[in-house]
Amino acid sequence: MRIPTLRRRRHTEDTGSFARVDRRTKDLTKRLRPGDIAIIDHVDLDRVAAEALVKCRPAAVVNAAASISGRYPNIGPQLLVEAGVPLLDEVGGSVLDRIREGELVRVEDNVLYRGDDPIAVGTLLDADSVAAAMEKARAGLSEQIEAFAENTLKYIREERELLLDGVGVPEIRTRVDGRQVLIVVRGYHYREDIAALRPYIREYRPVMIGVDGGADALLQAGYKPDMIVGDMDSVSDQALRCGAEIIVHAYRDGRAPGMERLDELGVDGIAFPATGTSEDIAMLLADDGGASLIVAVGTHLTLVEFLDKGRAGMASTFLTRLRVGGKLVDAKGVSRLYRSRISTTSLLMLCLAALITIAVTVRVTPLGRAYFHVFGAQWDAFVYWLQGLFS
Structure with a gap:
């Protein structure tokens, strides 16, 4: 396979990122770490798989299969692109045999490299290409x-x-x-x-x-x-x-x-x-x-x-x-x-207003003043008893 001339737009470090390889995307996401490169074989990348990949924050996703085959407008590739995750598509199934788990690889434009060796060529999807593929898929x-x-x-x-x-x-x-x-x-x-x-x-x-x-x-x-x-x-x-x-x-x-x-x-x-x-x-x-x-x-x-x-x-x-x-x-x-329209701050303010109302009521009503004097006497007795323990 002839590697085309490339524009130097790097998505990963020059030293590369660790490759995580699996034909089952949901198994791969269990060990995918931020900065790794996910190498998958997932036709019509679905929403659940894409959300799991985005959550892992990979440096790039390399798909051996077509992320949008045209059967229907699956939203997975769009989620990856919107999250800023480079998606190198349709690189061929042999990539899963040629790259071992944990090897250092990198993506430059539409090519997957191991060191200086080009391993696979695909299509680097962007917002425009994903939108065009989704529009075509709706017809299917x-x-x-x-x-x-x-x-x-x-x-x-x-x-x-x-x-x-x-x-x-x-x-x-x-x-x-x-x-x-x-x-x-x-x-x-x-x-x-x-x-x-x-x-x-x-x-x-x-x-x-x-x-x-x-x-x-x-x-x-x-x-x-x-x-x-x-x-x-x-x-x-x-x-x-x-x-x-x-x-x-x-x-x-x-x-x-x-x-x-x-x-x-x-x-x-x-x-x-x-x-x-x-x-x-x-x-x-x-x-x-x-x-x-x-x-x-x-x-x-x-x-x-x-x-x-x-x-x-x-x-x-x-x-x-x-x-x-x-x-x-x-x-x-x-x-x-349904979302609660009452914020935590509003609840705290409501509680504070209720406490102030109770305090004012105790101070201005005859019954409230009587309770206040009784409470004050009890408090003085408690303080006197407490002081006696340390005297």
Whole structure:
């Protein structure tokens, strides 16, 4: 591959930055540190992955695949560019084999270097190129809707007994019947929504279900999950050992790779074979258990969010929401819809005004003056007693 003539615009130090290499972006972000260069293989970089990358503050992101393939207008690349993170796109899959974890690399214009050796050439995306690609991708939505319809019919054929009759839902020990359930997925705006739901959680004390990393989100917010549901690939050991009931999402043939991890930790779990996603089976568990209301945090709602999940997961989420019906309430956007209009300063001023009012009332009313004299006599007696201890 011939390396084109480059303009000398450097995004990393001359000495380079440490490379973090992984085909799974969510695994890579667990070890990505500020100033590192993330090397990923992520077609249609979605919003959740982009937000996780931006939070790590990398020097650059190098994507072996197309960050915007044209299937639909995914917002991930736009978030990276707006955050000032250079995104070198479509450098080819061989880069993940040629660069080892921890090597020093650097990005100059549209080339990835290791030392003085050019390793891969791609397209350096900017705001204009991302906007143009997003506009072109919007034209592909009709094809994705057709694929969605086909996938929906396939899922109905495979899971009609589970969806319609609840066949295959395992027995759980967590008492759900008649209670409200809070399902937390580490998705869009989950931190803001959990914070906005604190008054609701205090009042109703719902059953808390963390979907994979959603269990860690609950722990970080100061809550203990009652149940953890998922394939156990993005939840911490601390969460798995917190005492919650664990439901492992298994394949339809019964294979459950997550069980191996639980065995290593010495933690018990129940397998739930299902074709859908982990957030889907969490909703099915709550519904089958007799939950009176299901509040969902961080789950998928819009068409673009369904597409972010990929075709395999779109239909199951859509149909599961239809199955659960009117008892499902989505908490997405609660933090933007409702914010307290009373500031901390206003509350302090209100308390101060109340104290001043009480003091004035005590001073000017006959009853208040009587109480004031009684309190003064008690205070003098206390001071006299205190002085006697040291005399």
